[in-house]
Structures are given as C-alpha cells and as structure tokens.
Amino acid sequence: MxxxxxxxxxxxxxxxIALVLMGIYNGLVRSRVxxxxxxxxxxxxxxxxxxxxxxxxETVRGYAAHERQTFENVTRARAMLQQAGxxxxxxxxxxxxxxxxxxxxxxxxNYPELKANQNFLDLQxxxxxxxxxxxxxxxxxxxxxTDFNTRIQTFPSVIVANMFGxxxxxxxxxxxxxxxxxxxxxxPPPAPAAPPSASPAAPPEPPDSPPES
Numbered sequence: 001m002x003x004x005x006x007x008x009x010x011x012x013x014x015x016x017i018a019l020v021l022m023g024i025y026n027g028l029v030r031s032r033v034x035x036x037x038x039x040x041x042x043x044x045x046x047x048x049x050x051x052x053x054x055x056x057x058e059t060v061r062g063y064a065a066h067e068r069q070t071f072e073n074v075t076r077a078r079a080m081l082q083q084a085g086x087x088x089x090x091x092x093x094x095x096x097x098x099x100x101x102x103x104x105x106x107x108x109x110n111y112p113e114l115k116a117n118q119n120f121l122d123l124q125x126x127x128x129x130x131x132x133x134x135x136x137x138x139x140x141x142x143x144x145x146t147d148f149n150t151r152i153q154t155f156p157s158v159i160v161a162n163m164f165g166x167x168x169x170x171x172x173x174x175x176x177x178x179x180x181x182x183x184x185x186x187x188p189p190p191a192p193a194a195p196p197s198a199s200p201a202a203p204p205e206p207p208d209s210p211p212e213s
Contacts, residue, residue, distance in 0.1 A: 024160045031148040035169050038141035039087065042172055045134045046081060046094060049127065053078045053097075056123045060104055063114040067107050073100040087141075087170040094134070095174055101127070138172050145169040 057071050077097035084090035105124075108114050115121075149168045152161035160166075 020156075021160055024157050025164065028148075028151055028157060028161060028164075028166055031144070031151055032166065035141070035144045035148045038137070038144045039169075039172075041137040042087075042090070042134060042141055045130055045137055046090060049094075049097070049130045049134070050078050050081050052123055052127055052130070055119075056101075056104070056127070059117065059120045059123065060108055060114065063111045063117075064107050070100070070103050070107055074104055076100075087172045091172045091174060098131075135174075138174065142171050145171055 053074060057074055060067070061071060074097070077093065077100045080093035081090065081097055084093045108120070151157045152166045152168065
C-alpha cells in the first residue's frame with residue numbers, strides 16, 4: 001500500500017511539473033507571437049514610408065534638379081530600409097532616411113512654388129502621419145519585446161526558453177533627434193518693418209525784436 005501511495009505521489013509530482021512547464025511554454029509562445037505581431041505593425045508603416053519616397057523625390061526634382069547629391073542620399077537610404085533584415089538594421093536605415101529627408105525638405109525651403117505645390121503638400125502630410133504611426137508602433141513593439149526578453153531570462157522561464165530555443169528580440173531604437181517628424185515650415189516670411197516716419201520739422205523761431213531806442 002505504501003508503495004502504491006509513493007507511486008501516486010511521484011506521478012502527481014511529475015504531472016504537476018509537466019503542467020507548470022506547459023504553462024510556462026505556452027506563455028512564452030504567446031509573448032513571442034505578440035512581439036511578432038507588434039513588429040508587423042512597424043514593418044507595414046516602414047513600407048508605406050519607403051513607397052512615398054520616389055514620388056517625393058520626383059516632385060522636388062522638378063524644381064531643384066541640380067540637387068543631385070541630396071536625391072542620391074534619399075534614394076540610398078530608402079534602399080537600405082528595404083533591404084534591412086533585422087529590427088536593428090531597420091531602425092538604423094529608418095534613422096538615416098529621416099536625416100536625408102531633412103536635407104530634402106531644407107532644399108524645398110528655397111523654392112516657394114514647390115512649397116505651394118499641392119502634391120508636395122499631400123506627400124509631406126502623409127509622411128508626417130506615417131512618422132507618428134511608426135513612433136506609436138515602436139513603443140508598442142519595444143514594450144512587448146521587453147516583456148518577452150524578460151521572461152526568457154528569469155527563473156523558471158529561462159529553463160523552458162533554453163530547452164526550446166527561444167531567442168531574444170532586438171529592439172527598434174531611434175535617437176531623440178530622429179524621433180522628431182521632419183516638417184517644412186510653410187509660414188510666410190514676416191513682412192519687413194515699416195521705416196519710422198520722419199517727425200515734422202519744428203517751425204523756425206521768430207527773429208529777436210530790435211532793441212527799443
């Protein structure tokens with residue numbers, strides 16, 4: 001009888017451990033899925049941003065064809081973004097693209113007709129909207145990655161993670177200056193100040209009256 005009880009206890013402990021391990025494994029899988037889904041949100045916005053670049057470059061080129069170096073830098077940054085294979089590479093390429101777009105918009109500042117071009121305005125507004133969505137998606141993704149990476153490094157989850165080969169996700173980072181949405185100022189230049197009006201000349205003083213004799 002004692003042997004049967006011992007066997008039952010051992011089996012119960014094994015089943016309990018198996019259930020705990022299964023629960024940990026399922027939790028890691030769910031966390032990994034959430035991180036991948038969060039990354040897909042970033043990936044969609046990055047592709048939208050890359051798709052805007054050719055139209056934006058061609059619009060600016062129509063007014064400033066001589067700015068060849070600027071156009072080449074933007075095109076190269078777009079290619080880097082499209083070829084990025086990891087979150088870190090995508091973040092680096094996206095930051096480089098942001099810097100080159102600032103140069104492109106700086107060129108646009110010198111062409112009032114371009115700044116008033118409706119196609120350029122629409123592209124700039126759409127780009128700003130995408131930048132805001134990338135910023136939100138980055139926060140959501142990094143939050144999920146933090147949760148997942150913490151799980152696979154803490155006990156007892158680390159045991160299951162090592163057993164089944166769970167790997168850490170890379171963060172999608174952006175320096176502070178790259179988080180600002182590149183914008184062009186369309187405010188009209190301030191009107192020149194009016195010159196001060198000349199004060200009226202004082203009337204001449206009357207001559208001194210002749211002395212009385």
